[in-house]
Amino acid sequence: MTRRRPRPRLLILSFFDISVDPRVMKQVRLFARDYDVTTCSPGPLPHPDVAHIPLDESWVPDRGRIGNLVDDVAREREWFRWSYRQTPIVKQARRKLRGRRFDVAIANDADAVGVASGIVGASRVHADLHEFFPGLPQPEGLLGDRQRRYWTWLVRRHCAAAASATTVGAEIARRYAEYGVTPGVVTNATHRHDLPVRATGTPLRLVHSGNPFRDRGLGEIMRAVAASTSEVTLDLYLMTHNQVELAAVVELADALGDRIRVLEPVGQDELVETLNRYDVGIHVLPPTSENNSLALPNKFFDFVQARLAIIVGPSLEMARIVREHGLGIVTDDFSEESIRRSLDALTPDAVDAAKRAADAAAHTLSAESQVDVWSDAVAAIVSRRGVRS
CATH class of the missing domain: 3.40.50.2000 (Glycogen Phosphorylase B;)
Structure with missing residues (x-):
């Protein structure tokens, strides 16, 4: 034996x-x-x-x-x-x-x-x-x-x-x-999800998930959405452990009007399916530290698996992947004005094309490949x- x-x-x-x-x-x-x-x-x-x-x-x-x-x-x-x-x-x-x-x-x-x-x-x-x-x-x-x-x-x-x-x-x-x-x-790639590529309608539904920290550029994103000439909305699924910074984001959202909502966070096991109901994932992260300038976070890969178009700033790693796979838009810089210009240029056809690109890249950019x-x-x-x- x-x-x-x-x-x-x-x-x-x-x-x-x-x-x-x-x-x-x-x-x-x-x-x-x-x-x-x-x-x-x-x-x-x-x-x-x-x-x-x-x-x-x-x-x-x-x-x-x-x-x-x-x-x-x-x-x-x-x-x-x-x-x-x-x-x-x-x-x-x-x-x-x-x-x-x-x-x-x-x-x-x-x-x-x-x-x-x-x-x-x-x-x-x-x-x-x-x-x-x-x-x-x-x-x-x-x-x-x-x-x-x-x-x-x-x-x-x-x-x-x-x-x-x-x-x-x-x-x-x-x-x-x-x-x-x-x-x-x-990479911090998300596990592969087999989800549909949903057709894009109007208004274009933007989404962001994560922490409400003030160095994450949420204020610039929110003000750009409020000022955009495009029909866009933004939902923010934000963690609740920092009540002071969360309260500041909620106050700004209330001041900017009904295009922007701050929602309760969603568990990791249901987050990607929740994101799949949207059109565009946005994460324009200012380079306030060396790590921020090099960031390639979980949420970026969540957006891919959710089959969303993606908007990022010119952060080295995120911008490289967006351009390589045709996933969406890289803003010129991290300012509110640059984000607003990118939003103003969005069309349903462009978003649909980026969603299809995310679907094509879903396996390559999944945890299973890493x-x-x-x-x-x-x-x-x-x-x-x-x-x-």
Whole structure:
């Protein structure tokens, strides 16, 4: 009787709630089929076929007066290794994972890679970097400069030592090469949906989904819709966790008139079907940070799977894909006036053509065409390093 080979044990580590993170949930669903998966993150069990080690985001250890003094000195003198190990969620994850055995780990984002490396060894870690961490927005001054150096240290010290890495776009991957990391690319593509290409009528129905943050350019989009000479409406499905910024968007929508509505957010499992009822997805994201200028977010791919025409600003990655596949319009810049000119030029025939282009590109721009990069990277680690007894 032949013994069945043991399935490799995979740790998927994140310092954010995996159950509401579409990117990490793709990893969980992908690997639960062939690996013994353990997830470790804040939040609930993300999938019935995995084990879960929960982290408490609110937990802060009592460091005492001496410990706090040492932490202050460490920050001032940039003892980054000390500061990293004393970060509450890092300390908690290391404690909860200590003594557990895994054959391979996926660490999501730069701050999780050091913990995963401490558990399985850097040669068994795949780092999935959701943003360009050296370019995260920071306040001006000494504190912001120090924080940028800290993120750069994390990337050079931990991410560059990992066995392999991926990130969300080709331009971000090129930027990481300057820091000793050579990531593959797994975009934030949405799973393929088989949805109809709906005929376009009037008024043209625009839609946006996401967070109500003021640096996302929602004000410019809303004012452009209100001022457009075309018959257009805009529905905004906005997350509710930032009530202050959400209230500001609602107030502006009320002031601009009945072309614009702010609606309750829709769950990820029904979002694409909801978007399919519209004509145009719009996301004109001002380059207020390096990551914003390089962004290629989930919502862009949601629009594709919903078979919508798409309007974006001249952001490097989004503009490239819109032009490559004929998905819609790239505005001249990120201003209200530029958005308004693009809206004024919209016609039902042009929108119908862009919708058909989205349908033609739906498989190429789906998650199914991307996730093999993760599969191959993790399998390569297991092949090289073996399954521990």
